[in-house]
Structures are given as C-alpha cells and as structure tokens.
Amino acid sequence: MRIGVITFPGSLDDVDAARAVRLAGGEPVALWHADHDLQDVDAVVLPGGFSYGDYLRAGAIAARAPLMREVVDRASQGLPVLGICNGFQVLCEAGLLPGALTRNSHLHFRNRDQGLLVERADTAWTSSFAAGQRITVPVKNGEGRYVAAPAELDRLEGEGRVVVRYADGNPNGSSRDIAGVCSEDGRVVGLMPHPEHAVEDLTGPGTDGLGFFTSVLSALVVAA
Amino acid sequence: MVVDVVLKPEISDPQGQAVLGALGRLGHGGVRSVRQGKHFVLEVDGDPDEAELRQIAETLLANPVIEDVELHLPTD
Numbered sequence: 001m002r003i004g005v006i007t008f009p010g011s012l013d014d015v016d017a018a019r020a021v022r023l024a025g026g027e028p029v030a031l032w033h034a035d036h037d038l039q040d041v042d043a044v045v046l047p048g049g050f051s052y053g054d055y056l057r058a059g060a061i062a063a064r065a066p067l068m069r070e071v072v073d074r075a076s077q078g079l080p081v082l083g084i085c086n087g088f089q090v091l092c093e094a095g096l097l098p099g100a101l102t103r104n105s106h107l108h109f110r111n112r113d114q115g116l117l118v119e120r121a122d123t124a125w126t127s128s129f130a131a132g133q134r135i136t137v138p139v140k141n142g143e144g145r146y147v148a149a150p151a152e153l154d155r156l157e158g159e160g161r162v163v164v165r166y167a168d169g170n171p172n173g174s175s176r177d178i179a180g181v182c183s184e185d186g187r188v189v190g191l192m193p194h195p196e197h198a199v200e201d202l203t204g205p206g207t208d209g210l211g212f213f214t215s216v217l218s219a220l221v222v223a224a
Numbered sequence: 225m226v227v228d229v230v231l232k233p234e235i236s237d238p239q240g241q242a243v244l245g246a247l248g249r250l251g252h253g254g255v256r257s258v259r260q261g262k263h264f265v266l267e268v269d270g271d272p273d274e275a276e277l278r279q280i281a282e283t284l285l286a287n288p289v290i291e292d293v294e295l296h297l298p299t300d
Contacts, residue, residue, distance in 0.1 A: 057287055064284065093287065100290045102231075105238050147235055147290060173238075 001026045001220045003213070004041035006071075008033040008062040012049035013084065013196060020196040021045070024213030033065040043080040043124070043216045044071055046087025048140075048194055058101060058143045059089030068094055080124035080216050081188045085141055088180070088190030097181055097190045098156060099148035104141070105173025113205040114139035114193050115167035116179055123163055123186035124219040128211035135208035137198040139171050139179075144192040146174035146181075156181060164191055225268065225277050226296040229286040230261035272297060 003021045005028055007014045018028035029041050033051075038044065051062035062068070068090070075081050075096055083091035091097045104110060113136050121131040129135065148156070153175055156162060164180040172192070180191025195209030231237050240258040247255045264285055266277065278295060286293040 056285070060284070060287065092289070098289075100287055102235065102290060103238055105236065107238050107242055149234065173236075 001043070001217050002029050002039075002041045003027065003216065004029045004031040004038060004044045006031045006033055006044060006046055006067060008049070008051035008065060008090075010049050010051040010053055010062075011047050011086070013047040013194065014049070016194075017045045017047040017084065017196045020199045020209065020213050023199050024210055024217055026213065026217050031067060033062065033067050035067050036070060038067070038070050038074060038079075042220050043082070044074075045196075046071075046081065046083040046090050047196070048085030048087060051086055051090065054086075054143065057089075057093065059086055059091075059093040062086075062090045063093035072096060075183070075188050078185065078187050080219060082125050082212060082216070083188075083190035084194055084196060085144070085192055088192055089143070091188065091190045096188050097183060098152060098161070099146055099178075099181065101141075101143055101192065102145045102147050103143050104145050104171075109140070109142040110144070110171040111140040112138070112171065114171060114179075116164045116193060117167045118164055120160060120163045120182060120186065123182045123189050123215075125182075125189040125212045125215050126163055127219060128215040134167055135211070136205050137193045137195050137209045138205065139193040141172060141192055144172040144174065146172075146178045146192070148175065153178075159184070163189055164193070225266045225272055225298065227264040227266065227277075227281045227285050228261060228294040228296070229264070229281075229291050230259055230294075232290055232292055235290045 003026045021028040118129040166177040182189045195212040198204040198209030240260040244258040
C-alpha cells in the first residue's frame, strides 16, 4: 500500500511520518506541495511543522497549495487523509475538517508526552484501537487550541466526530478537550498530537502511535 | 484597500488578554478589554473590484470559522 506524505515549505515531520508508514508495513511516497499529481497513492499524510512559517494563520497558505486541490478532490471520493499537528491545521483551513486551531490559551509552546482517549475506533486511521482505549503520544504545539462555535461543537459531539480527546490534562485549552476530529465518513482525520513520534520504544514514549498507520493499511486491504 | 481581521467575540483571545494584563501592571487599570487582530493594506492596479477584494478578504485573509473581517475601501 502506497501512503503519500506531502512536504510543504516548512514541514518538519515528513521524514518521521514516512518512517512511521514504513514501520507499519506500508510504502511511503514523498509528495511535493507544488505538484499536481498524487502519484496514485492509496492514502495521504499531512505532516507536522510550520508550513510557510505559520504566516497569516497556521496552515492557511499550505491549504491553498496546488496539491491540496487534488487532496480535497480525492478526499470527497473517500481517499483516507491524516493530518498531524500542522497537517490538522491545514485540513481545517482547507475545509476538509470542521473548526480551527488557535493560539494556546496559556500562550506557551507545549511539548510533552500526552495521554489520549480514543473515542472513535471505526475511522480509517483508528481501527487498530479499541473505543475507550487510552494511549500515549507526544504533543508539541503553540497553536493547538481547537475551537468552533458552541452549536458546531454540539453538532460534532452528537455526530460522534471527536476521534481522540486529551486524557491527562488539556495541553492547550482546546474546547471540550478535543485532540482530533474526523470527516463525516471517517476517512479524513486530523489531530494535534504526533503519533509518528511514538512508533518505536527507542525514540518515543512507546509504540501507541503506530496504530494510526496500521489502521489505514488494514482499511485499504478491506477496501481492495 | 484596508482589511481588518479580528477573532469573533465568542473565540477567546489569549494574546489580547496578555496585553490587557501588561496594561494593568503598567497602571492602565481603566482598560477593560483588548482584542488583538490583523491589519492588511492591499494596493491594486486600476479601479478596485469590490467583489474580488471581498472574496480575497473572506477566503484567504480571514478564516470565517473564527474571524470577522472588515473592509475599508478608498472613498475618493
């Protein structure tokens, strides 16, 4: 299975994301934001970093990159897309996911291992987990506070669109401890924490993050 | 054209609150609230097309999910 990882100017975690794909058993495919070709990948990961220096708003300029038009197009046909941190911000700015990510309420950059509660274990990116499972992956952001209008938050909760929630303290003031959300069809998932940094015991707090990448591989096998 | 972008009233603004805190420490206790925003100045060739400028403001300069936008077109 070919999993594309898009590099934008200012992406930082594209190499780690590609490595996570490889460790999960997939074939990572490097994609460049200015291209128009998704190279027939089976799924796409938008990695963390500071695309365009977070100028204007985090993820705003990257969301208008040429390749993102293809991503939006293919996502409407069911292409699985995972946005991590800056990638989550890009997906919200591109309109693929609801809400927005804003400056942390305490104004500090927060970098730590973070407990998460998996609430949806039936999305393309979380099927390797069990609903209610508690996992630990690193979080590192300065603009990770998830916000949306209260009525929109009620709607998202009602539709079960919250995929992961912060479990041992809210690192950024996100509304209702929301760490990640998904599209209506559960194929597009965005989260602020970094599962690609928790794929080996040697380099992370454990291997809980690997589940996001094995999930999409099994989702693709089922589809094929 | 000038475009001002501010967070919607229901979205909390920690940057504005930090400025408010500093003002209090500097003895300006009379300031009740600070909202921090962005100010864009656009220069265009020829007569400005208001519809196009509005589109620019509402689709790129501001994120309508969290921000309100105010356009100021040159009047003369």
